[in-house]
Amino acid sequence: MVRVKQRYLLFTILYPSGPQSTSNNTTSSKPTQSMTFHSPSPQNLTRTTLASIIRSSISTNFGDWGIGQCGSFAVKYFSSATSTGILRITRDNYRTLWAALTYIRELCGQPAVIKVVRISGTIRKAELEAVKLAEDAIRRVKKEAKGAKTGASAGGTNAGDKKGVAGLFGGGKLGQPATTVDEEQDQMLVDIVDSDDGDDD
Amino acid sequence: MEIDTQPPVAEVPAIAKAKKKHGEQRFTVRKPEWQYLHLRMTFDPPHPPTYSSPSYPPDLLTWKTHLSTALNQFLGIAGTAISVDFLHLEGPEVWIRLPREDSTRFIAAIGGWGSEVEGRNVGFRVLASTEFLMGIVGGDGRDVFV
Numbered sequence: 001m002v003r004v005k006q007r008y009l010l011f012t013i014l015y016p017s018g019p020q021s022t023s024n025n026t027t028s029s030k031p032t033q034s035m036t037f038h039s040p041s042p043q044n045l046t047r048t049t050l051a052s053i054i055r056s057s058i059s060t061n062f063g064d065w066g067i068g069q070c071g072s073f074a075v076k077y078f079s080s081a082t083s084t085g086i087l088r089i090t091r092d093n094y095r096t097l098w099a100a101l102t103y104i105r106e107l108c109g110q111p112a113v114i115k116v117v118r119i120s121g122t123i124r125k126a127e128l129e130a131v132k133l134a135e136d137a138i139r140r141v142k143k144e145a146k147g148a149k150t151g152a153s154a155g156g157t158n159a160g161d162k163k164g165v166a167g168l169f170g171g172g173k174l175g176q177p178a179t180t181v182d183e184e185q186d187q188m189l190v191d192i193v194d195s196d197d198g199d200d201d
Numbered sequence: 202m203e204i205d206t207q208p209p210v211a212e213v214p215a216i217a218k219a220k221k222k223h224g225e226q227r228f229t230v231r232k233p234e235w236q237y238l239h240l241r242m243t244f245d246p247p248h249p250p251t252y253s254s255p256s257y258p259p260d261l262l263t264w265k266t267h268l269s270t271a272l273n274q275f276l277g278i279a280g281t282a283i284s285v286d287f288l289h290l291e292g293p294e295v296w297i298r299l300p301r302e303d304s305t306r307f308i309a310a311i312g313g314w315g316s317e318v319e320g321r322n323v324g325f326r327v328l329a330s331t332e333f334l335m336g337i338v339g340g341d342g343r344d345v346f347v
Contacts, residue, residue, distance in 0.1 A: 058277075060278060061277045061278045062276060062277045062279050063272075063274055063275045063276040063279070063280055064274060064276075065280075065309075065310075066276070066277055066279075
């Protein structure tokens with residue numbers, strides 16, 4: 001019996017124009033470049049809506065044949081807070097799916113770019129990369145916030161950059177300290193690891 | 202009878218040298234650039250033999266429109282990106298040329314397509330598919346050299 005080989009695509013969504021300005025302008029610290037770029041996805045972008053958007057992209061670009069070849073992908077994980085997700089697709093067709101992802105230009109009416117960060121044969125490796133990516137993002141934002149604070153020397157308290165990080169990962173819940181959100185996010189990733197053990201073959 | 206063995210055009214010196222050294226040289230075209238197709242647009246119910254109207258026999262723009270529709274349905278934008286050259290139009294039949302690598306999916310796309318136009322079902326039939334134009338010109342090609 002031959003096993004069906006799969007590929008797992010770890011992707012991040014980049015928003016070149018930043019989030020739609022809601023309450024972000026009220027914060028004391030201006031969002032940094034990387035925060036704008038890696039801003040959280042809209043709340044109505046879920047696993048199912050994302051799947052239908054990707055499917056319509058495949059249909060537009062590759063037609064009935066494309067849907068037949070790689071319409072059977074699955075969104076294994078998607079976090080709107082970090083705009084990161086994992087897709088599963090049969091190994092022969094991952095390039096078609098990748099191309100369809102690349103051709104997506106907007107999500108929920110917002111200009112967006114989907115960047116495939118890693119292709120992996122097991123979901124575990126993709127998850128590890130996702131965790132690493134999130135940690136890098138936090139580190140980078142903290143560093144940038146610190147740099148901005150010392151540069152401006154406005155005498156702002158530590159709460160300023162905490163708010164900034166919370167704004168990035170909390171999806172607009174700006175009152176929360178960054179660490180809480182960070183733990184929440186790790187928890188989410190761990191949950192996915194546990195729940196998907198059955199598929200991890 | 203004396204057979205003229207002189208080549209019609211001047212040979213590359215290296216080839217001429219090799220020919221002299223090793224005798225006859227053969228050259229096989231392994232991966233031609235183009236694929237030539239002979240297509241017919243079919244109509245059901247069929248038109249009467251001498252029927253003629255502004256929409257029949259189809260003109261090149263009609264061909265292009267129908268082919269693009271078929272390709273767009275089966276292969277999406279990637280399919281419409283296949284470049285098709287129309288070489289000859291004769292009645293409801295056409296000769297086209299397209300990149301060889303795309304020919305398989307092209308034939309699959311147009312072969313499975315059907316639509317209704319002016320109360321008739323329209324489709325395509327592939328009459329010939331060949332890597333060399335001589336394959337659809339017909340005959341054994343000997344008459345060309347007479």
